[in-house]
Amino acid sequence: MNSFIQRSNAPDDHMMWQRFIAGEVAAFNDLMSSQFRSLFHYGSKFSRDREFVKDSIQDLFLLLWERRERLRDDVILKPYLMASLRRLMHRKSDLKARIEMEEFKGQEAPFELQFSVEQHYIEEESTLLLAENLKKLLNDLPPRQKEVVYLKYYQELDRSQIAEIMEVSPQTVSNLLQIALKHLKTHWRAEFLTFFLLHFLV
Amino acid sequence: MDRYKKYGVEDFVWDIAFRQWVLAPTREDETLWTAWLIENPERKHKVDQARQIVSALRIEEQPLEDQEIRDVIADSLSKINNTERYEVTTLPLVKRFYSSIWFKMAASIVILIGVGLYVKSYYSSLINPSYQAAGVPETEIVIEKVNSDDQDMLVQLPDQSTVTLSPGSKIRYVKEFTHTKRDVTLIGEAFFDVAKDPHRSFFVYANELITKVLGTSFRVKAYPSTSEVTVEVKTGRVSVFAKSDPELHSKLTKRELEGLVLTPNQKVTFMREAVKMVKTLVESPEMVLPKSQLPHFVFEDIPASEAFAKIGKAYGIDIIYDEAVLRDCPLTAELDSQPLNEKLSILCKAVEADYEIVDGQIIIHSRGCK
Known part of the structure; x- marks a missing residue:
């Protein structure tokens, strides 16, 4: 029912990774097949260029394969691959700018993510309005807060994993998350009140 | 579960345990929450709302066809298989070489040179900041x-x-x-x-x-x-x-x-x-055929269409002409030494035609010779 939520690593992830490190070509195939779609979804948050995202995932797997003898065998696959892909994509776009002799603009990395409301889950009009309001608040979050919320609630990663992926300290993760949730809750509550006030007045 | 007694919709929505119950419930979750709702009936409306919102709020994902995934994987596999073959052929040789005294001696020298270069590059990087950084692949x-x-x-x-x-x-x-x-x-x-x-x-x-x-x-x-x-x-x-x-x-x-x-x-x-x-021709086109296959441009009473075809082939350029019209224009000329534009001018003059270069091709305009 909720295909975008993966609560825990599949039990055979660890086995697959061991076989990959051991140099089994079949494991390369299995690993890439099982991880490609979710990595593509994640990578799409950093670039709208789907071919660039696909290329980056391919580069990632080829790189891991090349260096497999030096890789740790006890990694938790999902956050490990996400962190590697994020780093690789940022490096690639940075390098691309340098090779093409464009001036590096040092801007904040984008994190583009749009939430939507699937109406068939909603029974009442008032709930729909609430959901739409929350959607808008989520869509308007600044990139880093959005990424934290995404990794925490939609990828179900823990604080240290998020810190590793975003290359910040665990404390920063907690702070970002707190700011984001506080913003979401207070503004949402305010919208609530206006909504009910309007409801009673009209 | 006491903390939930004061929860509003906005708190439930961002509660990990609550979301897990909504999105992927275990049997324990189910028992726990059903019992809690019976004890706290006044929270039921809030829980219902929060549950619907958690289920409904989705992330818009870019569509990706299974075929696209298969294509990338097939391409990757062909690449790793290529390097694999390469490694297999070189590995035994390298292994034997590792243990030889020559290797060890050479290795020490390489290390010394390496250290030297590193020091040199370190100092030069201080003077001339380059893109090169340590540890970069x-x-x-x-x-x-x-x-x-x-x-x-x-x-x-x-x-x-x-x-x-x-x-x-x-x-x-x-x-x-x-x-x-x-x-x-x-x-x-x-x-x-x-x-x-x-x-x-x-x-x-x-x-x-x-x-x-x-x-x-x-x-x-x-x-x-x-x-x-x-x-x-x-x-x-x-x-x-x-x-x-x-x-x-x-x-x-x-x-x-x-x-x-x-x-x-x-x-x-x-x-x-x-x-x-704009696509055109280079200023002085050169013949593309290998030397051994270079034709002689000696034409003796042959149709002009044949001469143009021969030239086009030698230069790898499309020459477009009306075959039916030029077939009846006989031509005698010797054009070995001239560059392409002169060859064309001479031919065109002989059969009362013009040529122009359009879109990297040569077009011959002729009214025929009848």
Whole structure:
């Protein structure tokens, strides 16, 4: 029912990774097949260029394969691959700018993510309005807060994993998350009140 | 579960345990929450609302076809299988070599030189900050070659392609090309002789223009100060497109040559201001056939159509004419020494025709000889 939520690593992830490190070509195939779609979804948050995202995932797997003898065998696959892909994509776009002799603009990395409301889950009009309001608040979050919320609630990663992926300290993760949730809750509550006030007045 | 007694909808929505119960409930979750709701009936409406919102709020994902995934995986597998074969053939040799005394001696010398170079590069990096950083993989070390001499400079690229860099020009590339692409950026003018590698397209970025080839030779002129960028092909086929092309990425990644394709002796001029590309012929086309196959252009009373066909083939240029009209124009001429434009002028004069160059092709206009 909720295909975008993966609560825990599949039990055979660890086995697959061991076989990959051991140099089994079949494991390369299995690993890439099982991880490609979710990595593509994640990578799409950093670039709208789907071919660039696909290329980056391919580069990632080829790189891991090349260096497999030096890789740790006890990694938790999902956050490990996400962190590697994020780093690789940022490096690639940075390098691309340098090779093409464009001036590096040092801007904040984008994190583009749009939430939507699937109406068939909603029974009442008032709930729909609430959901739409929350959607808008989520869509308007600044990139880093959005990424934290995404990794925490939609990828179900823990604080240290998020810190590793975003290359910040665990404390920063907690702070970002707190700011984001506080913003979401207070503004949402305010919208609530206006909504009910309007409801009673009209 | 006491904390939930004061929860509003907004608190439930961002509660991990609550979300797990909604999105992927276990039997324990189910029992726990059902019991809690019976004890706290006044929270039921809030829980219902929160549950619907958690289920309904989705992330919009880009669609991805299964076939696309299969294609990338197949391509990756072919790449790792290629390197695999390479490793198998070199490995035994290396192993034996490791243990030999010569290897150990050589290794110590290499280490000494390595330390020396490191120290040298460390000091030079203090003076001249370069892109090179310690620990960066070779595919990310950017090399820049500048020709500040007044003669052409020969640059060998990591894939054995060669670049003849004109004075005052510079190129950039990475120390080791990746598995998927070979990228070079040019400012100024250079002649490229690209090593064949069907798996890795070769790209030249020059001002607003991108030239894509698989293996061939061509010249690019892209000075920052001039209003035009040109690409001239000597051998093989290249495709050219603007950086602003809306389908840029697909053109960059597909193996096929798309966009404006140039064949030998053709030239494209990109007008930077007008953002317009014009295909024409190079100034002095050269014959493309190997020396042994070069024909003699001695025509004795043959149809003009045959003469044009022969010339077109030798230069690798499409000559378009009306076969039915020119078949009846007999021609006698000896044209071995003249350049192409003179050959064409002489032929046209003889059969009362004109020629023009359109879109990199030659078009013969004739009213016939009857």
